[in-house]
Amino acid sequence: MSEQDNFNFNFDEDFVAFDDDFAAEENSKTGKNEKPNKKAAEADNSSTKRTSADFSPDMEAILLTAQSSMIIEAMKLISQNDFRAKNSTIFSEAINGIDLYIKILDRNPDNFRKLMSNLSNDKDCMDVQTISFNLFKNVTGDIPTTDILKLRSFELVKEKLKVAHSKSLIVSSSIIIKKYFLLSGSLDTVKVKGEIEKNAAQLKNQLTIFAQHINVGIQLIQSKNSEITKGMKGKEINTFIIKATELLAFYFSATGDKKRQTYYSRLNENFKKYFIVR
Numbered sequence: 204m205s206e207q208d209n210f211n212f213n214f215d216e217d218f219v220a221f222d223d224d225f226a227a228e229e230n231s232k233t234g235k236n237e238k239p240n241k242k243a244a245e246a247d248n249s250s251t252k253r254t255s256a257d258f259s260p261d262m263e264a265i266l267l268t269a270q271s272s273m274i275i276e277a278m279k280l281i282s283q284n285d286f287r288a289k290n291s292t293i294f295s296e297a298i299n300g301i302d303l304y305i306k307i308l309d310r311n312p313d314n315f316r317k318l319m320s321n322l323s324n325d326k327d328c329m330d331v332q333t334i335s336f337n338l339f340k341n342v343t344g345d346i347p348t349t350d351i352l353k354l355r356s357f358e359l360v361k362e363k364l365k366v367a368h369s370k371s372l373i374v375s376s377s378i379i380i381k382k383y384f385l386l387s388g389s390l391d392t393v394k395v396k397g398e399i400e401k402n403a404a405q406l407k408n409q410l411t412i413f414a415q416h417i418n419v420g421i422q423l424i425q426s427k428n429s430e431i432t433k434g435m436k437g438k439e440i441n442t443f444i445i446k447a448t449e450l451l452a453f454y455f456s457a458t459g460d461k462k463r464q465t466y467y468s469r470l471n472e473n474f475k476k477y478f479i480v481r
Contacts, residue, residue: 263307264318270300271327278334278360281367284433288375294368301361304331305354312350335360369419370431370440376416377443379409383450390449399457410454413447417470420444444474 277297280290308315322328339347339356347353385391398406420440423429429437448471455464 263303263314264322266303267300267307267318267322267328268325270296270303271325271331273297274300274331274360274364275327275334277364277367281363284431286367286370286374286431288371288378291368291371291375294364294371298361298364298368301331301357301364304335304357305361308350308354308357315350331360338363366423366426366428369423372416373420373423373440373443374431376413376447377439380413380443380446380450384446390446390453392453395450395453396457399454406454410451414451417444417447417451441474445471448474 273293274297277290277293280286280293307318319328319332335356336347336353338359339345339352342359345352347356383391383395395406420429420443423440424437429440431437431439448467452464452467452471455461455467
């Protein structure tokens with residue numbers, strides 16, 4: 204095992220807690236930790252409660268047919284190492300689609316088999332099964348023959364889709380973060396200070412997303428699946444984390460939050476060393 208495979212971030216738990224608190228302070232793009240009004244809460248609860256169990260078999264067939272093409276498109280993008288920012292929606296929808304396969308099979312295997320029989324002429328649905336079962340065979344050496352193994356094959360596809368979605372989020376943030384840096388590669392401290400003075404809330408929202416995507420990047424590196432561009436061995440993720448931690452450390456220094464500044468400064472130094480090792 205190489206030195207980089209043994210890389211240990213070695214941070215105290217209290218620093219990690221501060222980072223989590225920062226991410227919770229502002230609403231992310233997904234509306235996480237929001238306090239919606241009563242009407243929004245009712246709509247949200249309705250959406251949360253409605254699962255595949257609420258759909259009739261005919262509706263499930265329609266949904267599977269609609270989502271299957273998205274799953275196939277997303278898997279095609281993965282095979283092409285195409286994790287561009289614009290593809291994040293495709294990966295997200297594909298995750299919802301494979302979740303539907305998982306929920307129906309897990310809830311009622313007999314109903315799932317009946318659905319698949321009724322959809323035997325639907326090429327996309329059949330292709331989703333073929334892709335899933337082949338992936339399972341590539342991992343285990345066997346074709347899934349039982350409901351439990353078929354369920355696992357769909358879960359393997361979901362895992363691939365989630366990694367792809369994470370990579371596309373990193374690419375998206377890597378593009379956005381460039382506006383805070385000079386062409387020389389140095390942090391544009393004048394611009395950041397100006398944003399703090401004029402657009403504090405907007406900047407904080409953006410930095411919250413960067414903080415979340417730093418964590419996503421770290422998870423990808425720890426899983427040893429951090430390559431975005433073939434042959435680059437995770438260089439893009441390392442570069443993003445270095446830039447994002449530098450930006451966050453400066454922001455917290457400028458706003459007087461010493462503890463978070465220390466956290467991101469230490470993270471920045473660790474990743475600079477890691478980047479050199481790689």
